[in-house]
Amino acid sequence: MKFETEEELLEYTSNIKGKTFKEIDSRHLLDTASLTQAKGLLGHVVETGFYGYPINSDSKADFEELDIELKVTGYVKNKNGSLRAKERLVLSKINFNEIINETFESSHVLGKCKKMLIIWYEYDSKKEAEDFVITDYQIYDMSDDFEIFNNDFEIIKGKVLEGRAHELSEGDTSYLGACTKARTSADRTTQPFSDILSKPRAYSLKNAYMTGILRENLEPKLTTFNNFKTVEEYVKYKLKPYFGKTQLEILEEITGKDYSDDVPKHIGKMITDRVIGKDNELAEKDELFSKTSFIIKNLPIKEDGTPRERMSFKTISLSDFEEEWEDSYWKNYFEETTLITICYEEKNKSKNGYRVLKDVKKITFDENDLGKFEKSYNQIKLAIEKRDIGLLPTSANGFKNQVLEIAPKGVKGDDAYTNFFKRDKTKVTFMISKKLLENKLKH
Structure with missing residues (x-):
């Protein structure tokens, strides 16, 4: 025809x-x-x-x-x-x-x-x-x-x-x-x-x-277009006026308020929401954001450039692990997602609020990373099948060269592991190890 x-x-x-x-x-x-x-x-x-x-x-x-x-x-x-x-x-x-x-x-x-x-x-x-x-x-x-x-x-x-x-x-x-x-x-x-x-x-x-x-x-909708080719480019453009300033200086400049007596715990998130845009609003700012898989993360780093802490993701659901790794939600998630990491440097071990905006780094995961992630995924899958929390890949109960682990996310004392099997939506999240983050930040 x-x-x-x-x-x-x-x-x-x-x-x-x-x-x-x-x-x-x-x-x-x-x-x-x-x-x-x-x-x-x-x-x-x-x-x-x-x-x-x-x-x-x-x-x-x-x-x-x-x-x-x-x-x-x-x-x-x-x-x-x-x-x-x-x-x-x-x-x-x-x-x-x-x-x-x-x-x-x-x-x-x-x-x-x-x-x-x-x-x-x-x-x-x-x-x-x-x-x-x-x-x-x-x-x-x-x-x-x-x-x-x-x-x-x-x-x-x-x-x-x-x-x-x-x-x-x-x-x-x-x-x-x-x-x-x-x-x-x-x-x-x-x-x-x-x-x-x-x-x-x-x-x-x-x-x-x-x-x-x-x-x-x-569901056709109108979007503005600002000619950005990558999310990283957009984030750097928006943060350009604030490099070299502390978190408090940035927040006070964009809000006109004094926070020095009570530094917000999530000050990094407050800054990105105002300067870059809230996650659920970005798709309306530029069509680039409605067609890409990205996460904007704030990360404190030491003066030598190494991460101060691990990086967490959204909480996991038991149903996420019904499929084999190759067809799984999490393989696609880590394979396609770009992490736009906003790095705040702690000078002389400075605390939250007094860290300086240092850099924006793009982090992606290659085949070697995904191979290691697969081991953690399969450990969780096995733990669910056997209903044995002792098999979960935590930082204290992991395997050699583990770079993706799980940890509680929520209220302290919530006993997230004991309650792990009680509902589909858990109170446990994936964490990227500091070792892997350090390696990624060097590139």
């Missing part, structure tokens, strides 16, 4: 809304597939059963005459009714030997995937894939966010040029990820400027970015 115009393609595609994959699977591709296998076949089902195209691995776009690529991907409904993308959207494999001679405009990823027809279906873990319902579709053009994609591409290319393809992390970039793409965990490939083998990787639209364009499509 050929389409002469984009409008003709969209008019035909409108007939797919409300259908299940079973209804269009004319070649019965899903009949004997497991749920995991089936998810990989859903694109082929739409391609063959709805559009009548043969399955192919052609380097050209699916709708060649319109230069539009077909992508089928899922979303889930959160408990509060909001929508989020089920996973990243994998585009095309990164050739480390070719990327060094490419620009983003001349790259394979833009050549094939510049414009895509995205078919959205609602994912439901309680259903078989054939019963997933296709609910929406949209034409998506990567050139709409060209400057940020170009910047992301240059970051990926830069690491390859430095012989550091093996250190690529999805947290390095804003929208365009370099996700691992291998048949097995042992697969490796060569890179041009290093003898170190790297995991094969592919370009992808990151999970947070997919969530952003999903919500824009279904």
Whole structure:
């Protein structure tokens, strides 16, 4: 089936809304597939059963005459009714030997995937894939966010040029990820400027970015755009007038109040909320924030640059550990999230309020980090399965080279571990060790 115009393609595609994959699977591709296998076949089902195209691995776009690529991907409904993308959207494999001679405009990823027809279906873990319902579709053009994609591409290319393809992390970039793409965990490939083998990787639209364009499509809203290419760039821009000043000096300057007699415990958070913006407000300030996965953290550091304390994250839920690590919420979280760390230096062991704004550091996690995180994840998963708190990876009960541990988060004396199994939402949080933070801050 050929389409002469984009409008003709969209008019035909409108007939797919409300259908299940079973209804269009004319070649019965899903009949004997497991749920995991089936998810990989859903694109082929739409391609063959709805559009009548043969399955192919052609380097050209699916709708060649319109230069539009077909992508089928899922979303889930959160408990509060909001929508989020089920996973990243994998585009095309990164050739480390070719990327060094490419620009983003001349790259394979833009050549094939510049414009895509995205078919959205609602994912439901309680259903078989054939019963997933296709609910929406949209034409998506990567050139709409060209400057940020170009910047992301240059970051990926830069690491390859430095012989550091093996250190690529999805947290390095804003929208365009370099996700691992291998048949097995042992697969490796060569890179041009290093003898170190790297995991094969592919370009992808990151999970947070997919969530952003999903919500824009279904829940359009106005956003301002300030031409920032990364969250780090935005944070540094906002904090630029305050470097070298103490926390109290900054807070008093932006509020006009004197806090010296009663220094707020969370003074760092008060500053970031006012200068940078509250977490739930940032998406309204710039569309960059609605399409990236980031966390802004305040961290006290010593004069030698080492962290004074560990870094905590949000509390964990028991249901977070129902899946294997590779498909888990936490793997995706640590893999894609960029930590924007605002460092306050303590001069002469100065206390909270009197530490000086020193630096803003970006922290991301590579394959080596994720391998260590996986061990902690599996320890928690095992503890839940056996209902044995003695297996939890705490700082006092960990394993060799542990860098991700758990600790109580909340009221002291809450007995968080004893009550660990009593409800899904625990009072325990993940903590990054000072040792790992020190290593990250040096880079």
